[in-house]
Structure formats: structure tokens, C-alpha cells
Amino acid sequence: MDLLLQHKTVLVTGASKGLGKAIALQYAFEGANVIISSRNETTLKETTAEIRAETKNEHIRYVVCDMANAGHIESLVNDVVKQFAGIDVLINNAGGPPAGAFMELTDEMWYEAFEQNLLSVVRASRLAIPHMKKNGKGRIVNITSSSIKQSLDQLMLSNALRPGVMGLTKTLAREVAKDNILVNTVGPGTIATERIEQLTDMRAKATGTDPNKLEREMIANIPLGRLGTPDEFAKAVVFLGSFANTYITGQSLIVDGGSVRAL
Numbered sequence: 001m002d003l004l005l006q007h008k009t010v011l012v013t014g015a016s017k018g019l020g021k022a023i024a025l026q027y028a029f030e031g032a033n034v035i036i037s038s039r040n041e042t043t044l045k046e047t048t049a050e051i052r053a054e055t056k057n058e059h060i061r062y063v064v065c066d067m068a069n070a071g072h073i074e075s076l077v078n079d080v081v082k083q084f085a086g087i088d089v090l091i092n093n094a095g096g097p098p099a100g101a102f103m104e105l106t107d108e109m110w111y112e113a114f115e116q117n118l119l120s121v122v123r124a125s126r127l128a129i130p131h132m133k134k135n136g137k138g139r140i141v142n143i144t145s146s147s148i149k150q151s152l153d154q155l156m157l158s159n160a161l162r163p164g165v166m167g168l169t170k171t172l173a174r175e176v177a178k179d180n181i182l183v184n185t186v187g188p189g190t191i192a193t194e195r196i197e198q199l200t201d202m203r204a205k206a207t208g209t210d211p212n213k214l215e216r217e218m219i220a221n222i223p224l225g226r227l228g229t230p231d232e233f234a235k236a237v238v239f240l241g242s243f244a245n246t247y248i249t250g251q252s253l254i255v256d257g258g259s260v261r262a263l
Contacts, residue, residue, distance in 0.1 A: 004243035005030040007059075009084040011077070012036050013067055013124065014093035016043040018193045019143065021051075022230035023091055026238045028055040032089070035080050037065040067094040067120035068112060077127040086135055089241045090128045092121040092165075093143040096195055097157035099202055105156060113157040118164045125183075129176060137180040141241040142169050144187040146254050149262045154203065162187070166252050173250030182249040184240045189256020190218055192227040223258035 010027045014020040015036035024036045028051050036051075038044055044062040051060050061083060065076040080087050097113035121142050132138025144162045146152070151159040166185055173183040190196060200218070204211040219226060233255045239245055240253065254260050 001244055003030050003238065005032045005089075005238075007031065007033065008088040008243070009033045009080065009086055010035070010089040010091065010241070011080050011087055011124075011128070012091040012093060013065065013076075013120070014038055014095055014143075015091075016040055016047045016062075018195060019188060019191065019230050019233055020091070020093045021047055022234035023093070023143075023237050024060075025051050025054065026231070026234045027089075027241075028052075028057040028060055030238065030242075031057065033059040033061075033084050035061045035063060035083070037063045037067075037076055039064065039066045067124075068115040070123055073120065073123045074127060077124065077131075081131055087128050087131045087138070088135060089139045089141075090124060090132075091141050091143065091237065091241060092124055094120050096145065097155075097161065099154045099199060100156060101154060102156050109157065113161055117158075117161045118168075121165055121168060125172065129179075129181065132181050133176075133179045137243070138176075138182075139241045139243070139245065140172075140181065140183040141237050142183070142185040143237070144185050144252075146187045146189045146256050146260050148185065148187050148252055149254055150260045154206075155199075169252065170250045177249060182240075182245060184249060185252045186233070186237050186240060187252065187254045187256075188228070188233050189254060189259050190222060190227050191233050191255070192229055196227070221259055222256070226257070228255060228257055 010032045012024040015024045016038035027034045041064045048062045063079050065072045094116050147158045147162045148166045169185040
């Protein structure tokens, strides 16, 4: 299937590693102009070089950006438009908020998570949409979590804020449909990333349990019987954020191997 992404300009935030990197890689394979961002310039340089080498796509750029900083996001979008004369696809991704139970979380932690995981989506989308309208079409995919469907223990911040992105996605999709801009959200279940390793180690220390035992228990709750891969997740995102997708908008997809039981 031709995803109609050749020479389209794609911005993937939070893309120096993990799921963001996997998404950027898939877009690069499709021949898109890909701009990745994160806070760490060293890692961004390495990732940019890796993607270019693996895909033979030289149209890969990076911009340093803290998604909790409004000025950084504005500069990021302006830089993308300056380099490629527009923006066709926006993938809103940012690192997950810290784990913790309700009474452990300070006001500062709540504000930081709000800016990074919800307001960043608002800010980036608000800046990108005028350029998509000018092009007569666009695609936005917001990366969230399986917590939009089923709450996760010890992830209070994610459970509270990720559903807000889902609500934003649904409402925004209706507002911009007339402009041929499709907006969706995709939430990862248990995907083999550094984030999952960190959460598993944290739970192991908190409960005095062997991390390997916790991983086996986690896998036992996945009907497909294994962790997902970043590549599998990325392919779902790239289809929704492509121009082969012409009629799916306002939807929330969970890529989880069937583990979420909620409807």
C-alpha cells in the first residue's frame, strides 16, 4: 500500500529514542521529510544519523525542543516550516510523566505533567494547523497511553492527563474535518521500551519482587503472549498519520496485543 507520504513533511516530537524514534524511522522509510525533536541534542544527532543510514533518506533533520516550553514549541514549528515550506503531518509525542501514588505528587509535578503531556499537544497543534489548512489537508496523531481506556496502578498523572488528550482529539477532529485534517490518538500498551523497563524496575524495588518475575506476569496478561515492539506500534501510527488514511478521524486506538479489557 502506498501511504502517499513521499516528500511530505512530518514532525515527530519526543523522537530521539523509544516510540518516537521508531515512528520517525517508519516515516523516513516512506520517503517523507522527517524532523525529530527532543531535549537532548547529543542523542538527536545520533538518532538522525542512524535514521539516515538505515533508510538512505537524507531528508532527516532535528531541532532541540522541550515540549513543556511554549517558546521552544513555537521555534520548533517555525523552523520546520522554514526548512520545508510547510508541515503535512504532526506526531505529538512526549515522555511519560513520573510514576507515583496520589499523595506522593506535588503541585509542581502536576503542573509539569500538564505542560508536557497535555498542553504541548495543544500548543503544537495550534501552530501546525494553519499550515495544514494552507496545504488543504493534514494529519495529526497524538501519542498517549493505554491509560486512556484502563487506568494503570501507580501512574496517577498519566491516568488523569492522557484522557484529556483523548477528549481534545475527539473535539478537534470534528472542528478541522472540513479542512481535510484528520486527528487521532494512539496509545501503547506494553511495548518493549526503556520506559517499560524503568516502570518494571520501580515496581520491583517497591515490592521487593524480582523484575524478571514481574515481566513474566506482565506477559501472562497479554493475549498475544509477548511484549509489543516499537516497530509494530509505529506502523499503526504511520498509517493513521498518512494520506492513505482518508476516513478515520477522532478515534483512539490502543496497540496492546489485546491486553486492555475495557470496551
